[in-house]
Amino acid sequence: MLHIFCPHCAEYREEEEFHAKGQAHIPRPLDPEALSDKEWGEYLYFRKNPRGIHHELWVHAAGCRKFFNMTRDTVTYEIHETYKIGEKPTVTAQS
Amino acid sequence: MNQKNRLQSGGRIDRNQPMSFEFNGQLMVGYQGDTLASALLANGVDVVGRSFKYSRPRGIVTAGADEPNAVVQLGATEATQTPNVRATQQELFDGLVAGSTNGWPSVDNDFMGMVGKIGGSMMPPGFYYKTFMFPQSLWETYETFIRKAAGLGRSSKESDVDVYDRMNQFCDVLVVGAGPAGLCAALAAARGGARVILADEQSEFGGSLLDGKETISGKPADEWINKVVTELEKTEDVLLLPRSTVNGYHDQNFLTIHQRCSDHLSDRAPTNQPRHRMHRVRAKRVILATGAQERPLVFGNNDIPGCMTSTAVSTYINRYGVAPGENLVVMTTNDYGYQAAMDWHDAGRKVSCVVDTRETVTGYVVDAMHERGIRIMTGSAITEVHGSKRVKAVSIAPINEDGSKVVGPAAKWNVDTVASSGGWSPAVHLSCHTGSRPVWNDDIIGFVPGPTVQKQLTAGGINGCYELENVFKEGLGAGKQALKELGLEPTRLMTPKVESHERNPAMALFLVPHRKPMSRAPKQFVDYQNDVTAGGIELACREGFQSIEHVKRYTALGFGTDQGKLGNINGMAIAAQVQNKTLPETGTTVFRPNYTPITFGAIAGRDCGELFDPKRYTAMQPWHVANGALFEDVGQWKRPWYFPKPGESMQAALNRECKATRESVGILDASTLGKIDIQGKDAREFLGRVYTNAWAKLPVGKCRYGLMCGEDGMIFDDGVTSCLGENHFLMTTTTGGAARVLEWLEIYHQTEWPELEVYFNSVTDHWSTMTISGPNSRKLLAELTDADLSNDNFGFMDWKTANVAGVPARIFRISFTGELSYEINVQANYGLHVWEQLFAHGEKYNLTPYGTETMHILRAEKGFIIAGQDTDGAVHPHDLGMSWAVANSKPFSYIGKRGMAREDCVRPDRKQLVGLKTTDPNVVIPEGSQGVFDPKAPIPMPMVGHVTSSYWSENLGHSIAMGLVKGGLSKMGEKVYYPQADGSVIEAEICSPVFLDPKGERQNV
Amino acid sequence: MQRYSGFELFKQSLSHHENWQSVWRNPKPKDKYDVIIVGGGGHGLATAYYLAKVHGITNVAVLEKGYLGGGNTGRNTTIVRSNYLWDEAAHLYEHAMKLWEGLSQDLNYNVMFSQRGVLNLGHTLQDMRDIQRRVNANRLNGIDGEILDTKQVQEIVPMMDCSANTRYPVMGASWQPRAGVARHDAVAWGFARAADAMGVDMIQQTEVVDMIIEDGTITGVKTNRYGDIKADKVGCVVAGNSSVLANMAGFELPLESHPLQALVSEPIKPVLDTVVMSNHVHGYISQSDKGDLVIGAGIDGYNGYGQRGSYPTIEHTVQAILELFPMFSRVRMNRQWGGIVDTCPDACPILSDTPVKNLFFNCGWGTGGFKATPGSGHVFAECLAKGELSELAKPFSMFRFHNGALIDEHGAAGVAH
Amino acid sequence: MSEANNNVRLVMDQLPGDDIQGRSPLHHADLATVAAQGSQEGGVTIQHHPLVGLLTLRCNAGDADQMAAASKLLGVELHCQPLTSSAGEGVAVRWMSPDEWLISVDGAKAFDLETAFHNDMPGHYALVNVGGGLTVLEVSGEHAVDVMMKTAPVDFHLNTFPVGKVVSTVFAKSSATIRRLADDRFELVIRRSFADYLWLWLQDASREYGLVVRT
Ligand SMILES: Cc1cc2nc3c(=O)[nH]c(=O)nc-3n(C[C@H](O)[C@H](O)[C@H](O)COP(=O)(O)OP(=O)(O)OC[C@H]3O[C@@H](n4cnc5c(N)ncnc54)[C@H](O)[C@@H]3O)c2cc1C
Ligand SMILES: NC(=O)c1ccc[n+]([C@@H]2O[C@H](COP(=O)([O-])OP(=O)(O)OC[C@H]3O[C@@H](n4cnc5c(N)ncnc54)[C@H](O)[C@@H]3O)[C@@H](O)[C@H]2O)c1
Ligand SMILES: Cc1cc2nc3c(=O)[nH]c(=O)nc-3n(C[C@H](O)[C@H](O)[C@H](O)COP(=O)(O)O)c2cc1C
Ligand SMILES: [Zn+2]
Secondary structure: OOEEEEOOOOEEEEHHHOEEEEEOOOOOOOOHHHOOHHHHHHHHHOEOOOOOEEEEEEEOOOOOOOEEEEEEEOOOOOEEEEEEOOOOOOOOOOO | OOOOOEOOOOOOOEEEEEEEEEEOOEEEEEEEOOEHHHHHHHOOOOOOEEOOOOOOEEOOOOOOOOOOOOEEEEOOOHHHOEEEEEOOOOEOOOOEEEEEOOOOEOOOOEHHHHHHHHHHHHOOOOHHHHOOOOOHHHHHHHHHHHHHOOOOEOOOOOOOOOOEEEEEEEEEEEEEOOOHHHHHHHHHHHHOOOOEEEEOOOOOOOHHHHOOOOEEOOEEHHHHHHHHHHHHHHOOOEEEEOOEEEEEEEOOOEEEEEEEOOOOOOOOOOOOOOOEEEEEEEEEEEEEOOOEEEOOOEOEOOOOOOEEEHHHHHHHHHHHOEOOOOEEEEEEOOHHHHHHHHHHHHOOOEEEEEEEOOOOOOOHHHHHHHHHOOOEEEOEEEEEEEEOOOEEEEEEEEEOOOOOOEOOOOEEEEOOEEEEEOOEEEOOHHHHOOOOOOEEEOOOOEEEOOOOOOOEEEOHHHHOOOOHHHHHHHHHHHHHHHHHHOOOOOOOOOOOOEOOOOOOOOOOOOEOOOOOOOOOOOOEEEEOOOOEEHHHHHHHHHOOOOOHHHHHHHHOOOOOOOOOOOOHHHHHHHHHHHOOOOHHHHOOOOOOOOOOOEEHHHHHOOOOHHHOOOOEOOOOHHHHHHOOOEEEEEOOEEEEEEOOOOOOOHHHHHHHHHHHHHHOOEEEEOOOOEEEEEEOOOHHHHHHHHEOOOOOOOOOOEEEEEEEEOOOOOEEEEEEEEEEEOOEEEEEEOOOOHHHHHHHHHHHHHHHOOOOOOEEEEOOOOEEEEEEEOOOHHHHHHOOEOOOOOOOOOOOOEEEEEEEOOEEEEEEOOOOOOOOEEEEEEEHHHHHHHHHHHHHHHHHHOOEEOOHHHHHHHHHHOOOOOOOOOOOOOOOHHHHOOHHHOOOOOOOOOOOHHHHOOHHHHOOOOEEEEEEEEOOOOOOOOOOOEEEOOOOOOOOOOOOEEEEEEEEEOOOOEEEEEEEEEOHHHOOOOEEEEEOOOOOEEEEEEEOOOOOOOOOOHHHO | OOOOOHHHHHHHHHOOOOOOOOOOOOOOOOOEEEEEEEOOOHHHHHHHHHHHHHHOOOOEEEEOOOOOOOOHHHHOOOEEOOOOOOHHHHHHHHHHHHHHOOHHHHHOOOOOOEOOOEEEEEOOHHHHHHHHHHHHHHHHOOOOOEEEEHHHHHHHOOOOOOOOOOOOOOOEEEEEOOOEEOOHHHHHHHHHHHHHHOOOEEEOOOOEEEEEEEOOEEEEEEEOOOEEEEEEEEEEOOHHHHHHHHHHOOOOEOOEEEEEEEEEEOOEOOOOOOEEEEOOOOEEEEEOOOOOEEEEEEEOOOOOOOOOOOHHHHHHHHHHHHHHOHHHHHOEEEEEEEEEEEEOOOOOOEEEEOOOEOEEEEEOOOOOOHHHHHHHHHHHHHHHHHOOOOOOOHHHOOOHHHHOOOOOOHHHHOOOO | OOEEEOOOOEEEOOOOOOOOOOOOOOHHHOHHHHHHHOOOOOOEEEEEEOOOEEEEEEOOOOOHHHHHHHHHHHOOOOOOOOOOEEEEOOEEEEEEEOOEEEEEEOHHHHHHHHHHHHHHOOOOOEEEEOOOOEEEEEEEOOOHHHHHHHHOOOOOOOOOOOOOOEEEEEEOOEEEEEEEEEOOEEEEEEEHHHHHHHHHHHHHHHHHHOEEEEO
């Protein structure tokens, strides 16, 4: 069970208070109408789903109700960092 | 029975507290401090169970968690029947009732045992994959017989009488195991001021020290243990948990501890006390001091009762004052095995000899044997045991240096007890639960914990460190290391002084050779519970199951309730040997929770029965109950379904509720609808982005219905939103959608459009909502309010604030029934008051409470949809014929717009929602009926959509229905057919879903 | 291939079982194959088997990074049923069901397919509407199914608490009598043995680490153990690892890999003769021929390749089981484990060609693909043999996520299966 | 009936005159009788505080003007420090989120506060009366911490959960905002519709220590 540092509450809390919301950093296209069905489908459904370092969106559902991002290893489940929306990860698959 | 194997003195039992118990119907006596196993051995019980496959008689082999055989049924009453209790871990209590789990007519004379003897040779591993195939039709019959043999103990047939508890714990250091290593680690950590939890599965702290006769600093180990435990007890922030098994090690140092609070007292927990408690622990550091488990050796007929591990023999003598036999032979690969011989001899019983598989031994152990006059036979092994329900004799033969061959004739020795020691396997289980693999260590001939990402330290036997002085050092070291990592200051601690011995190197031997090959030798058991033999493992390898995981799955090695604690390493070694591989190449199977099995009750805690899931109530609940409502579960809410009068059928009640509403006035408790208060200058813009319709111009004082879609264009939720102020809105959602919608708004606000100035706050629980509906609703309301309710002043889709029954309220003139309706919202603490006042004035209008079912009928008469019932994840607004609720000219590409425009979403033959009028007006099509255009088509029939809502309409005098029909919106007047399970076909005409008042006049009066 | 039968068993017992042959050869790979199947789970092995048996293509290798059947095939709760809602899915799963019914004989390996029936419980009015809808659809699709009321459910499962005073009383159920369970390992081993006998190479402990793609066409794969192996066509059947392989080929899939857990109790005497599933209280349970209760629930919310999941999921599952069977409170949980399931947004699988020529994917079965094993292999073999999607496979192309023609089976997929 | 409305937002006094008694979500349980008849001594005491005035304040913690104005209006400091609370005469403020606070006042004072904010709070904010949707319980006694540990997955050790700390979390299968009032005293703000369930839960969880109900 994950132990998650909420960047808003500034302390570690139990996974039970959080919900995972999938891959992070997928901005909504600014002009959806300009996209083909294929492109829209990719925005909607197609995901990186990596084995290893993954950036994902979480919400502190039972706590402060704020969304934030997490860099996590999907194999070891280690959480490398959590960071606020709008911020960039410091740990990436490349680094 | 008398306690024929009980020694005159010694042990940690209290001879002043005898306890009587029952085993297989026989009354026996043991003492306080006994386990069920030690008491059975004291009473001379040899056979405690039958093996699973061959039904061989089995006795107690170990004294702890690794016991595979002594698995019994416990319970004096039906409700307390507890299957598969390990007798070696069950403390004796007065009045305990236990029995063997297999064996018919009795464990001693078992019928299946005969079958096992005769048919056993037909039952190699995986035999069932190779047979029972012909004829195909008979498999179910075969299987019925296979199933008859299934299982060990039995489940109770009654609900449990006890409660189980759960507690969330946090600590700096969790120490697992309270042997010498764990006690030292806990002491060091506690002295440094850390928050410590120390858990041990045994009833007393001390670990292996309890089983032997060690002295520490010249005094019995007992004194040292007491001193340490007393200090720990007195230290603040130290939690000591005996009888507590750490059963799972999960990610990020989350562990669960299964504490058996009252299993040692009785079948039933004391009143108000939990039977078990699960501690869910988040530990900053974990110190595993779980020790090591002794491996027995694998030899012919090694399962005959009387064969035990050498530590078990010592433990029964030293801890329980029981010598489970008269005449012992010890077989060992290492110096530790000699301890059993010493203890047995010192207890005044006969040791025939020690069979040491090594070529030579010197030093301390040899001296100790000489002192006692015990013969040592080196370079030899017990190749086979003789006997059936108890060891009668053993064959001892010389073996070669690497233990692979018998090199001389065997001699038969008459003994009744065999103690074997194949060395130690560190208890690495927990360290592997999070995916870490153990690594082989040649020096200690065992697997030790491997690299892990958990914040974990290890000390003592688990590291293969067995010399007591070093164990102490490792324990203290781990405690200090934990402190250091936590930024705490360690204090100086002295390592206790103990006597130590120079030891001979141990020999790596797992399978004792027999003069016959494995396939022909007497059965050499590796995993007792599942009857896995060395020959079975060899066969699996020969058949191509080379991976150790395949071997496990093919033979069931390690599948039992002991999870292979006793047999796995031997089994892996045998698989390696057969395949000419090394043990590290072969590796282990995966260790997983649980360390030992734990009750479902303990895992569930108090979240069962009444507390399984919250029941949510509205403020009017007491009234509903008092007025005979039946309830429908909607999410966690309990909503009135309908309000039958005494003796009234459901349909009659619905007819009455429907008619009363259309003819006069009805009332619905709508408090469960989700409500979200939305404020900010961009609230309006935000609504425009999340709803499909337009919000830019909705004036203050007005309400509007809206549809919400996902990015895929499919309906997500719907509801009415009212403009309370220029920057202030109240959104309502479906009952089930409340939380989902709020999160939906937040996710878009927080991640996509943070620049929009808007705040969302849930006010679902804050407002009680009651809808009065029907031609007389205005008259009724007028009696209770000062507001001007005239149509001119307070029109359809207007809202106003006003007092109702003296309570400030927001009144919304919106309608889900198509009638003149008012939705009254008051603060929930006053909801019941207003509700009661409405009834106080409502009698003359025949004010009738109605529930969700009538609500469904009334809205269906009007063709209003229910999101989630008339829609599923594949329906968009146009499919519903609700294009009017989709604004295509909005500047912002609102959520759902692009999705709805995808190729598949604009197909003309999509399933569309239409009304359905049955040809026979009295027939109500069952909801969920599937429609076809050609009722005579062969199966599989092309289906064109299903009935989503269907009711008897008392108001209209005929049935009404809505359903999805392929291309339905352009098929008005055409027929669609609904074949039923009984072979009948219901014919219906596609029509508008608005069955009543198509112009919408009634709500506008 | 040595034929298995009771007689053979007897014969072999006379020579102490010393003459049983190996079930497969464990060969070294050739340089080139007509078809390489990546992934030695049930679906991959079934694909290889039907390629050989139905299409005569035997120059086939199955590359498995671990041991055969060690993926989800070896860790699932073995529920087999075909009562899916939408036509496309129902036809696919029913195709599989028909193959299950003769599979042991076909493979000459007893996969212990046991048609003990599956109950899907309804606890709310909406549950019952959904059940009606699905069972009616099944019936018109030629799939067996009945709707039972509470009393009938109680008769089938006497131990279950069907009283009105539970938190979510059982209102009824759908019942598919032909559904049931099968022995998971035997399915993998049976397919592997039969495919091996026709010449298919089973290459274990060999991981595909990259794809060899030339001009948009796949020509082989790179492995960690045997270097490059060439192939005319490659079929990826790697379940939870599909995205990893797609990534090697340069594209993404509409998949997320999540932990899905299961657990077993200690073996107890038979008390439960059928499979009971409840979407609403969120758990399902059956009892194996050995006596252990086999229990599962839903996936964890986050992506995970660790083959283990979160403890609260286990708690909720056990609570659900005790809600249905309060008398199991003193029965003990023996072991819990997890698999990596590849979930698709519409809870339906992907059987598809890809942006890379001659590269095909069979994935997205998520929490419920065991039941499809023979059908999936049969259909996918046809796709690989023909080089294009077969009729049954067409609706399951990954390109449905471009045009929006999803097949939303969330209702029928429910909890895990 | 009073309202403060400039057409931007609706602020209304939601309380009736004193002649009409509000009914808390546990009203029907008749806790007074339970308290009188039940045990008077035990390790855990549960108390219900009905009809407290509760409001959610949303504003921008980064806006010094707003923070100053809000503090002034509340009469106590509005902290930006996560998980803290501040309390003054008849008012307590709990940090809920970086832009959210839960305020409690005497039940009758909610509208006054709303009006004051309406008149004097600058910028983009929302103050929402949520008093009908929430209710307040207090768990105290020697074993109060134990009951809390059974119910919520947070660390209640005084070092990490000092007096005054506020945490919103999972509470049994519902949720709660928990404030520590003293070493052995906790305030729980829970949702109205879950009140029955949580009451049953707390009763059940407390039983082993001896439960006292107080009004
Ligand atoms: C806990 C659990 C319970 C389930 N219960 C049910 C159920 O009751 N009923 C049901 O129908 N379904 C169930 N399922 C789902 C079912 O198990 C799967 O859908 C099905 O087994 C998938 O089979 P497969 O052959 O596609 O995948 P797998 O069996 O996972 O096989 C894929 C193989 O690919 C291998 N592989 C991966 N990457 C590579 C690589 N790079 N190179 C080489 N090999 C590779 C893997 O090692 C693996 O062996 C359950 C799943 C789980 C986890
Ligand atoms: N039995 C052996 O491990 C063994 C072998 C050789 C020598 N010795 C002697 O034993 C000592 C080794 O000491 P140690 O402290 O490392 O081990 P130990 O065996 O003395 O103590 C380990 C303790 O951990 C407990 N335990 C194990 N798994 C547990 C779990 N999952 N949950 C709760 N409790 C659990 C056991 O009940 C035991 O009390 C030395 O004195 C050495 O001379 C022991
Ligand atoms: C249907 C089924 C029944 C199982 N029964 C048992 C069992 O009785 N005892 C046991 O130890 N494991 C049992 N397992 C679990 C396996 O031991 C193992 O945990 C699982 O196959 C996952 O593999 P892994 O743990 O090696 O990763 C069972 C697995 C399945 C799929
Ligand atoms: Zn937070």
